């Protein structure tokens with residue numbers, strides 16, 4: 290008998306997050322995620338993880354309510370349920386709302402954790418890892434990049450965290466050393482857009498000197514004008530493997546790319562399939578950072594990989610603060626993506642709490658061995674899930690607000706987008 294979805298649980302959680310600085314402000318003391326559980330009448334379970342802003346949670350719950358009786362192997366039907374449910378909610382009708390990027394991208398973001406959960410469930414029922422359901426693993430370990438941030442020593446009113454302050458090139462190098470020694474990362478990415486570009490160039494040059502031969506990336510999240518981007522590209526041309534989102538928009542990125550031989554990467558001007566044709570036409574980017582949370586799940590991310598292959602573009606992977614269910618999904622996806630040409634981003638080393646039972650997702654030489662168990666290969670730690678849910682209820686944070694949080698500390702702060 291075919292199993293049917295009998296129950297969906299959506300549990301928002303909050304986990305401690307250090308004061309990591311970026312172009313729009315600083316991370317709040319807690320990052321939010323939602324854990325999605327899909328249960329069937331046959332007693333099977335599948336897990337997904339996603340963002341946990343309030344509107345997103347509402348949408349997840351609405352879809353969860355609509356999924357009773359659905360076949361967890363029918364992923365096209367699952368997408369139809371998401372489209373119909375969100376369409377009802379917004380007054381829009383179907384997936385072909387074209388130019389309405391907001392609803393298109395909401396469909397992808399809401400669909401993603403349910404698709405991951407259904408694939409996890411299918412894998413558990415068939416005894417196969419999720420990578421096998423995506424075409425099979427082409428690698429048994431997935432390399433990740435050490436993700437460096439400028440940061441304060443502590444959130445206001447708290448004791449210094451174990452990482453300490455990182456505002457100078459020396460402190461950034463010390464942070465990198467800790468990442469490399471602790472996790473074995475073989476490439477490093479610095480989140481920029483925080484300090485004037487000359488200072489960020491000095492930090493990258495210090496990294497190059499401290500870690501000769503290690504591929505480096507700098508990502509100012511559109512903090513710079515085209516002219517500044519070109520100046521930085523010239524200065525760091527011999528040091529970076531790619532420069533990520535130096536400036537705003539497809540047109541701006543195309544102008545930078547026309548003036549430099551340094552590869553340009555993005556997770557900001559190409560974040561949906563409809564952005565690919567103009568980006569290709571304009572010659573805006575060399576590398577796309579995929580993200581299954583944003584691009585509509587694991588199978589659509591493999592579609593994106595095919596498109597990158599077709600157009601000779603490189604493929605890397607983006608991350609936001611996340612927990613173990615997401616890391617497992619990212620790892621299976623990367624394992625089953627032959628043309629993943631760069632080490633993936635991950636925020637994982639920055640978290641001190643998780644919802645999965647430890648032991649499966651251990652970094653070895655900067656890579657995560659692909660879990661070999663059925664499905665995603667990770668199990669929920671129900672005590673931890675309960676604890677982090679309580680933390681969500683008590684922390685008062687209900688959405689990501691890096692700028693507002695920064696302004697509560699530095700009232701005259703405005704985002705650094707195109708500042709320099």
Ligand SMILES: O=C([O-])C(=O)C[C@H](O)[C@@H](O)C(=O)[O-]
Pocket residue numbers: 309310311480508510556607608609610
């Ligand atoms: O590569 C990126 O743009 C990111 O990783 C986005 C994240 O939100 C990052 O900026 C952060 O965690 O502050």
